[in-house]
Amino acid sequence: MVGPTATLTPLSRADGSASYRCPSTGSNILGSVNAPVELPARRDALRPEDATVEVFVKPGTAPGGVGERYIENVIKNMLAKLILGREKGYARRGVVITLATIGGESVGRGDSYLTLLPALIHTALLALLSAAVPLSMTFSATVLAVNASGEITREPSEKEAAAATSLHALAFSSKGHLLLNESQGAFDFDTWEKVHARALAICHGTLTRTSDGDVAMAEDVDGQPLEGTVRETVEDKLHQDYAWKTDAP
């Protein structure tokens, strides 16, 4: 399975940015983060000790609609809990995240964003890391489709998603918590548990505890865990940025 590819900081003017490409769903997202920024004065009604997180999702071709408002809310609620908005310099300021779809299928009226959701979440994470916004944990996400015969497809294409009886988007924190679950279509709880286990394996690999209590990630059928992909992308960027220093004789 071809894993996703990502680049950090493709935009020079934003505080942080990332572009992300998932070959199996065909989504291509460009995200930017500006933080901390001053918000207009009308925001004084908001909580005084915390940062305000704002998420904007821009679809590729059409102007945004109600579906974008909804998915913005979902991503915002998830991130608001992870961003350490009470760190120095963040209180009463804003973290503005903009995610633009620049490739892949566009989402129609009344369609859910489930197939795009992992790509959006990963882009948001990489952009946040690139902007050096303090986070309590990192996270990774995946989307799974279950078809009528109970087969689970990882990151389904548009066509596979349409044929599926249920679609599940799940996000896990780097410490293994279930951060987000969006499931739709008819299914029972046993199916969901299978989906949950599979998604956890995709995001974290099969967890194996070593004797000294460390948790090691192991690869399995799903290839490299997504959590590792995120880490590698950031590491690559760091290597690149500090090449002048590390490669120096």
Add this chain to the structure above:
Amino acid sequence: MAQAAASAAQSAAPSLSLPPSQFARLQPHAYLLAHLSPPPATNQPSIRANGRAPSQFRVTSANTGSLTHTNGSAVVRLGDTTAVCGVRAEILHTEDIASWSVSRSTESSSAPTNKRRKLTDPTTKPNERIDSKDEDDNESHIQDFNLLVPNLSLSTGCAPGFIPGAPPSTLAQSLSHQILTLLHSTRLVRAEDLRIWYQPPNLGPEDLECHNENEQMDVDASQEDEKNKEIKAFWVLYIDVMIVSLAGNPFDAAWAAVLAALRDTKLPRAWWDVDNEMVVCSDAVSEARKLTLRGLPVSSSFCVFEADAASGWRAVVIPDAEEEKELDDSARKGNQRRWILADPDGYEEGLTQERICVVVDKEQGGKGKTVIQKLEKVGGWTADAKELKALVDISAQRWEDVRRILNEQC
């Protein structure tokens, strides 16, 4: 008089305790926490500030069919949250659908009655026909042609903060979208109910009399009638939800109202009138038919209240999921840190971040088997597989209650 008031004030002054209502406003988090975790010595049960047990829903009532100008309507009260839903059916002629001639697969240009269609659509070949009985192909009509149009309005003065006359807030837009996706993903409304068919005039004797100017009676009617049958129009259901009063959990109330209104919806008998080239309906109640809905998906929402509101102030190390489970089990007897509250009211919604929404159905599929139609959780990491399983069970119980409430009406 003034003296009496002054002395009263003096006697009241030394007491530093606040009445509960003021404490609730000043320290909302501590107030709710004090209710949920009473001191162990007092032996009081853990109860929410509104007097409900954590998994208890508010009193729900439904009333259908009270609005005159709707095809179906419902008022659902969930505690102090009130949602009014009205369903209005309007007609969408297939000639008004831009993509119809392309997407239409049941068209038969061999039908001689259909001269107009032939002119507008010369490319269709007579044999180009896909079996329209295919379930999935059928159902896509609802989504492809926007036959369901739900909109939710919060600018009714339902709560302070929603400016009347302003465009829908992001909350209203999110809720509208959630209703639409749920209508699509549960496939609640059958596309067949919304189709207005036209059977060419060689079918019934009445039609023969009315339209004998068509001269294709000699065609083998019994063979042709299925082929000649074509969709002339669709019913479009405008589902408008007005949240008249908002006191938390608007989605459950709105969805219950939509469900009740759709169960109440009657569509008149409609047919294609060849002379007027339009769809005409019969106003007889006896001829109107109700929608046949697929199942009865019922939504239940929950929120998670956390004891440590100030956790964000300090850099706390969040335990691993595995450790957390162990921690949780050990804390079971001692002091609880997190509560999952069913059907949160406005006060509780303001104090919580994590939301869980479960939509279950027991009618569809096997008897008594709980089918989950939607499982959504966002905004925290309390609810993991174990908690969600418990919530699905609570939602299944809730489904029984809601079904009883809705059945009392219909």
Add this chain to the structure above:
Amino acid sequence: MADRRRINGPPGGTRPAVFASSLNTADTATGRPQRQRQFNELRKIFLKTGLIPSASGSAYLEYEPSASLAAARSSPKSLIPPSSALKLACTVHGPKPLPRSATFSPNLVLTTHVKYAPFAARKRKGHIRDSSERDLGVHLETALRGVIVAERWPKSGLDITITILEAEDDRWWGDAPDSHDAPWGMINVLAGCITAASAAIADARIDCLDLVAGGVAAIVSDESEDSEAKPKLMLDTDPAEHKAILSACVVAYLPSRDEITEIWLKGDCSRAMLGADDKRSGHDALIDGAVDAARGAHSVLAEAVRESAQRFVGLAAGAQ
């Protein structure tokens, strides 16, 4: 341009259902509903306050369905409702501080919003307020501004929002759309708005000079067959029940001060012949009629406000 903040219907637009029976006018078996009330008999009003706890004051108003509508409800035959009965909800938010951008005001600033639900009328209403809804808002504001003791809340605002769940018809559905020239239903809606808003303001404990009540009277000519038919004065008319409304009038009336804060008179009232002993001119009679109707509404209003006050006393006692 499609509205991006709402879910839109089919881009080609849809058409309301056309009923076969309304196409051939000879076949109108149901016929025009008949007024079963006396000329000065009002419809019953259901008025209840405090149904919306998140607002500082609220009221719900509903008119008793007319005889024909009640009959159609109990034994439905036709899908076309013969008439409709007003249903509306009113909320009051405030007094609250004005937004910082607003200019200084020594008085309470009143804002009124009247919005029909999309399913309120026989014809589907849009989501954005149209001119008639704005018009109703302005009329309502004038009616209320004269009652509220605005100087008591400087630099404050009061938002009054009315959602109409079911509106009155402008004419009988069987009549051609242009047979009545004016939107007579709006006049009834305004009267309902005034009464409900008055109850909601009292429920919000805003100081008022009096309880303002709305009332409607109209001059109608019913008997179409004999052209000699005299136009008659009727109180609280349901436009669906009359062949032709010549003129109608709505007043916002303060009974204890005998004052009118808002008057809206439409149509031609010069032809009214009220009777040999009645020397009043047409519009005088019309206004008197509307005031009588308002007095009727006031008795309901007073009862609702009394209930609201009792509830408040109960709450205050409970809080102690």
